[in-house]
Amino acid sequence: MLRSSVLNLCKLFSVFHESPKQSVNTIKKCGNIHKIRFGRFLTHRCKQTVTAQQHHQVARNEIKTTQNFNTFTYRTHTCGELRPNNIGEKVTLCGWVQYLRLNKFILLRDSYGITQCIINNDSINLTNIPLETIVKIDGKVQARPTAAINNNMNTGEIEVEIDKMEILNIAEKVPFNLRNYQIPKEQLRLQHRYIDLRFPKMQQNLRLRSLMLHNVRRFLVEKHGFVEVETPTLFCQTPGGAREFVVPTHHAGLFYSLVQSPQQFKQMLMAGGCDRYFQIARCYRDETTRPDRQPEFTQLDIEQSFTNLDNILTMIEKLLYETMIKDLPKPPFMRITYKDALENYGTDKPNLTYELKIKNVTNLFSKSNDCVGLTAFALPYPNKLGKLTAKYKEKISELKKKYAVRVIHNENISKELSTDLSNKIQNIIGEYNSSVIAIGDNEQVCLCLGEIRELLAQLLHSKGLIEIKEDIVPLWVVDFPLFVKGENGLETRHHPFTAPHPNDIHLLDSEPLKVRSLAYDIVMNGNEIGGGSVRVHNVDLQEKLLKMLNIDPNKLTHFMNALRSGCPPHAGIALGIDRLMTLACDANSIRDVIAFPKSHEGKDPLSGAPNVISEDDKKYYHINIVK
Amino acid sequence: MLRSSVLNLCKLFSVFHESPKQSVNTIKKCGNIHKIRFGRFLTHRCKQTVTAQQHHQVARNEIKTTQNFNTFTYRTHTCGELRPNNIGEKVTLCGWVQYLRLNKFILLRDSYGITQCIINNDSINLTNIPLETIVKIDGKVQARPTAAINNNMNTGEIEVEIDKMEILNIAEKVPFNLRNYQIPKEQLRLQHRYIDLRFPKMQQNLRLRSLMLHNVRRFLVEKHGFVEVETPTLFCQTPGGAREFVVPTHHAGLFYSLVQSPQQFKQMLMAGGCDRYFQIARCYRDETTRPDRQPEFTQLDIEQSFTNLDNILTMIEKLLYETMIKDLPKPPFMRITYKDALENYGTDKPNLTYELKIKNVTNLFSKSNDCVGLTAFALPYPNKLGKLTAKYKEKISELKKKYAVRVIHNENISKELSTDLSNKIQNIIGEYNSSVIAIGDNEQVCLCLGEIRELLAQLLHSKGLIEIKEDIVPLWVVDFPLFVKGENGLETRHHPFTAPHPNDIHLLDSEPLKVRSLAYDIVMNGNEIGGGSVRVHNVDLQEKLLKMLNIDPNKLTHFMNALRSGCPPHAGIALGIDRLMTLACDANSIRDVIAFPKSHEGKDPLSGAPNVISEDDKKYYHINIVK
Known part of the structure; x- marks a missing residue:
């Protein structure tokens, strides 16, 4: 099963995943400052680590049987x-000097963990070594004295007695140290990303991303015979899409556009017989102001090719269920129509981790002047x-x-509406008893209450009045309108x-909306x-739609x-990998x-x-700057 | 073993790989035009198909146990x-109408093969269906009459009796049909790539590319714990490299550059603790005139990180040996120095599929006026x-x-050089007896004879006078000079x-060249x-080198x-995947x-x-065109 293999691969991170509980215990139990710090270093835990931990209920020894992190290097083991x-x-270890103590102990860190190294040798002097310096240590593994055993550390039962230590690259003073209790502001982290990436959390994110994408490929290639095809990013402009970056060429006045997605290419691949295509593709949109x-x-x-809506939904459910590193409910996922999403949750991307729902109460207003020709919804x-x-x-x-x-x-309902109406509203909203009412254009009312729903959920949750699930609650929204009304037509x-x-x-001609x-x-x-969508494959229909959208088919x-x-x-x-991860x-x-x-x-x-x-x-690109 | 898994995955292509010999037999044996054409269709074989064939000595039934090409579609089988x-x-099949015959037979093609379908039903009329039309056929598999069995076709023992045929998308007249005996010129192929990609050879290339890259990932991720990290393509200009495309932004006068490689990023990842990094990366160079x-x-x-030259070479040898879809010699691969490459083959990328070597004969000229202060080489x-x-x-x-x-x-040696000298040359060139001599600057002589070597090899091979291996002969060239003399210094x-x-x-200061x-x-x-290379990790050395190269370290x-x-x-x-494939x-x-x-x-x-x-x-990008 692919799912189990994802989990297997996840094991490798168990080296820096120890449960928050364990780490807290470390802090509680240990008397000296160093150990508290060290404990805290390992305590860099967020919610997800707990979830990851659930996947990591595995014997750590299995790791070595699947992956070897030391091939083609001069270390014999990771830290x-x-x-x-x-x-x-x-053994030979290489890593960063994480901590020095008593001119005798080095905590040596790499991205796989930390090992305590100890000097019983006068010739090595630690006093002038800056933290984050890179060293190579040859030494012998020995048992720690019983009192020094740290059961909350993977390597806590051993230490390495240093025979030889070589400074591979000395670190100058770094803008921040790798302490999880003092993670710097994002601006500083991004500016020195090459240091920030050393934080276990960042290592975990990048490594899980790599594994998850690898398993997506295994699912698609090995189980289902999909073909990964690389398509160009330098292309022509797509009419009617997001703003695309342009790339000048040395042909005066001629520009490539950076693709906003491989949409046209993948459809041409279908015409070209690549009937099961995928690509983990770089895409570009000039929307940097958002x-x-x-x-x-x-x-x-x-x-x-040769598929339909149900098949695509089933495939993606299966793919996510089998490869996602966080638990998902068993497929099939819930499906709701765009109309229901809007009228129940006030958005086309409902958050179903909590239960608030909006309700159409327009009919209650039938005898009132408050809502003539308008819609009323209650939350x-x-x-x-x-x-x-x-x-x-x-x-x-x-x-x-x-x-x-x-x-x-809620507090104004009885003031602003008639008693009869406010009673009726009270009757219909059920168990909750409070509500916000909005009146106006149908879609606008729903969207407004959708945003209020989110605000309210956070507020209610912060006061312990509703539960917000920590799980992922996936759903499909279907039956979108084909067109929307734009400034210049459809x-x-x-x-x-x-x-x-x-x-x-x-209805295409009569009521396109x-x-x-x-x-x-x-x-x-x-x-x-x-x-995604089922695509138009008939050229006449495609031409008709383009014309309705005021797009010249000759551009395509x-x-x-x-x-x-x-x-x-x-x-x-197309799934957004950055958001998914x-x-x-x-x-x-x-x-x-x-x-x-980028910031x-x-x-x-x-x-x-x-x-x-x-x-x-x-000059080469024949351009001038206009300020 | 990963290697065997590559081969396993390669099996799936066996559906359209039949040996050239078989196909030629088909042509010889078959009397009617249709069968000859069909035979030829399958005969679209190049050298590599034979090699691929060697990998495909597998039971075809195994394919289905590993990959399913029909999940999430409405076909039940491929063609x-x-x-x-x-x-x-x-069964339900979908595909292109490859050929129609006698208003009774359809050869239905998809990217996995061809199935003959037969109509025993007056209600279906084939006369107006253009070739390349897409149809869906529901029918029943039946044995072919013994006389109609085609043992050279994977599906040659059966045919599908059509119950129902649905035209999914009618093809207008296509600019070329999918006949391997009349492959169009490249310009036309590229212009209609969505048709060209249907050729079995193009399908094979794309599918093998996908598989090989998948197996590269399996080698790196699953066996050796590498992490695939995606790095930006929109970046700042790299000083001293190839010409980089620029991308205007809406900040007037400010441009991104499209990366020519992830070089800086991968080195920053090393600093960031991603000690085993890889990426199958899109790179950009504005060298379209080549x-x-x-x-x-x-x-x-x-x-x-924590590695050296030998380790990288060993890793790449192992990686290529285990994942390459064409046979490679067992590692280690041959290694020669840049100097030896130049002086034996007249190039830094010697082709060792044939045996010609150049020889330094300068010492023979010691008493002659022909070569004073110069170098002489013979081929x-x-x-x-x-x-x-x-x-x-x-x-x-x-x-x-x-x-x-x-x-x-050769024919002028005795005219242009003294008898003594030409005799000496004759003695030294060994078994071959003929030679071309070049005299001049050492490097120029070698490079000139290097090019002549290639010309001559083709000529000799075309006359059957030397053997050129069809195998891949890999080698490493090492010990390159660090600098070359440029127009403005090093x-x-x-x-x-x-x-x-x-x-x-x-020698850095005294004799940098x-x-x-x-x-x-x-x-x-x-x-x-x-x-690739071992990189500079010491900041002082890096600064010194940048200054020697006239690059301002402040730009980095x-x-x-x-x-x-x-x-x-x-x-x-970094390996060039396009060239490798x-x-x-x-x-x-x-x-x-x-x-x-692109063309x-x-x-x-x-x-x-x-x-x-x-x-x-x-306007948005603040640029004007200067013609």
Whole structure:
């Protein structure tokens, strides 16, 4: 089973995963400062480590049978693997000086763990070695004196008596040390990422990311015969999508665009007989002004011929269930329509880790003047919360403006609405007894209450009034509208290659905004993790849709010709790996699962990129800067 | 064993691999045109298919036990998998109409094979179905009449009796059909790549590429605990490298550069504790004016801490030996120094699939005026070749000019040199008896004879006078010079982060051009497949080298700080996957192992990219075009 093999591979991280409980015990039990610090170092635990720990209920000895971390190096062991059965062995360790004590002990750290090394030799002087210096130690493994045994450390029963120590590279004063109790601000971490990456948490994130993607490949290639095809990133502009970076060439005035996804290529691959395609693809979007977006990101891109919506959903459920490093519910995942998502949760990406739901109460208003021609929704919540704070009300005021709807707080319902109406509302909202009402345009009301729902959930949770699950709750949202109303006519809800729902195709000319599509999004805990659709394979339908969207089909001649050449029906999906890994690792931001992320505004905190370019480059690329 | 698993995975292609011999027999035996054509379709064999065939000596039934190509689709089988044991089964096949005959037979093709389908039903009319139309066929597997059995076809013992046929997507007239005996010119193929990819050879190349890369990952991740880390492609310019594409941002005048390799990132990962890193990375170089280069290409990028030159070479040998889909000699591979490569083969990437070697004959000229202060080399070759043709002599004349050396053809040796000298040369060149002599600057003479060696080898081989092996002959070239003389002083031979050879480090100030580096190249059959080096990890040495190269270390502050922060000694390599796969697949050009290659000058034959951009884009990116 692939799932068990994921877990097997996860084992290797057990070297720096010890339970928070154990580490706390270490701190409690140990009398001296050093041990407390050391205990704390190992205590760098977040929620996810506990979850990871659940996967790591394994004998640590098994690790070596599957992977060898010392091949092709001059160390014999990592700093995390020596055990009592190694006592007496001559070993070579390499790593960073994590801590020095009494001019006698070195705690030597690498990304696999920490080993205590001890000097019984006057010729080695530790006094002038800065922390984070890289050393190579030859020595002999010995048992620790009984009093010095640390059962909460993987290597806590042994130490290495140093025969020879070589300083491989001396560290100058580093801007921060690797102490989990004093993790620096993100700006400093990003600026010195080459040090920040040494934190166990960052090592864990990168290593789990690598393993998870490897297992995704095993699932797709080995079990299901998919073919990974690399497609170009330098391409032509896609009409009607996000803003794409342009790349000047030495042909004056001619530019490539960096692809926002391999969409056109994967569809041409379907025409080309690569009927089970995937790619873990780098994609680019110039949306650097949005927070938590990166100008480049990674997408698991999948496309299949001779398939349909149900098949794609089943495949992705299976793939995630078998490869995800955090537990998922057994497939099938829940499916709801876009309409239901909007009318129950006020969003197209509902967070179902808690239970609040909004309710349509428009019919209660039938005899009232408060809601003529409008829609009213209520968001019931536990009445123990009491009056809302000013801060919270202020946020709601902002949302009122944003969505142009009327919002009535629970405490004002009886003031603002008739007694009859407020009683009716009270009757319908059920167990919770409190509610927020919003009145206005149907969609705007729902979206507004959707955002209030999230605010309220955090507030209620912080007071222990509702439970928010720590699990991942995945669901599919389907039956999206094919079009949305844009400033200049119809716009596509997903992209121009999405197939209309066969049951609605007769409405294309008469009521296009009522046409649903065969698109689907996968949502986890309020995050859109991915989306896809059944594609249009018929060239006439594709041409019609492009024209409805005001896109000139002649800009896509190559693509239209591919549909004409005998293109199989096909469907696919793309999953955002950065977001998926953020969830899988319980990280705070996508920047914590990316080795070298850009900061806000797309700047590289390390190198300072983007930078000015030379006159020679400007000349070569035939461009001038306009300030 | 991983190697056997590669072979196992290769099995799946056996569906369209039948030996050339079999197919030729098919043609000989079959009387009717259709069968000849069909036989020829299967005869699309190149050299490499034979080699692949050697890997495919497997029971075809095993395929299904490892991979399932029909999950998540509405077909039950591919067009390559039905066998007599399926007789009686109801099946659903999908594919392209490859051939129609007698309004009764359809040859249905997908990327896994071809199945003959037969109509015993008046309601289905085949006359108006264009070839390459996509159909779905429900039917029953039946045995072919004995006379119709085709033992050279995987599915040749059965046919499918059609119950129902659905046209999924009709093909308009395609610019070329999928006939291996009439493969169109490359320009047309690239322009309609979505059709060209249907050719079995292209399918094979892409599928083998996917499998080989998957197995590289299995080797690195599962056996040796490497971590795949994705690094940015939008970065700052690297001083002193190839020309890098620039990407304007909406910050006026500020540009990213597209990375030419993850070099700086992987070294920072070493500083960051990712001590066993790899990445199958997209890289960019604006060198579109060189033939057989792509503006973007794929590189297997590997870096390790706590290692040395021998370890990296051993790792790569093991990796290639275990994952390469074409047989390689058992490691260790041959190693020669740059000096020996130059003086024996006249190149730093010797092709050792044939035996010609050049010889230094300078000492024979000691008493002659022909070679005062110069070097003379001879290239001996079999004397049966006779006089060289005019065309060949013309090429040599070009090389003479290019390298500014004197070249003496075999037939002119006795005319141009003294009898004594020509006798001495005759004595020394050994068994071959003929030779070309070149006299001039040492390096230029060698390089000139290196090119002549290649020309001559092809000529001799075409006349059956020397053997050229079809195997891959890998070798390492080591001990490169650290610097080369550039127009404005010293330039780096590899890149500025390459470590000098420890035995030569005392020459850095006095005779820098004599300093060797710890760089290494892996060469196969005259192609540089990859290269790497032990890196500089000491910040003072790095600063010294940058200054010698006239590179301002302040342009690399982030990098220098990483070296200062406790950076382990490290070394690595990068292999060019496009070139490697070209060899592995015996393809004619890297374009045959890339799904959507650009043509010469970096143009995309499909979409026409690069294109003009909009005024809005120019404004957004603050650029003007200068024509």
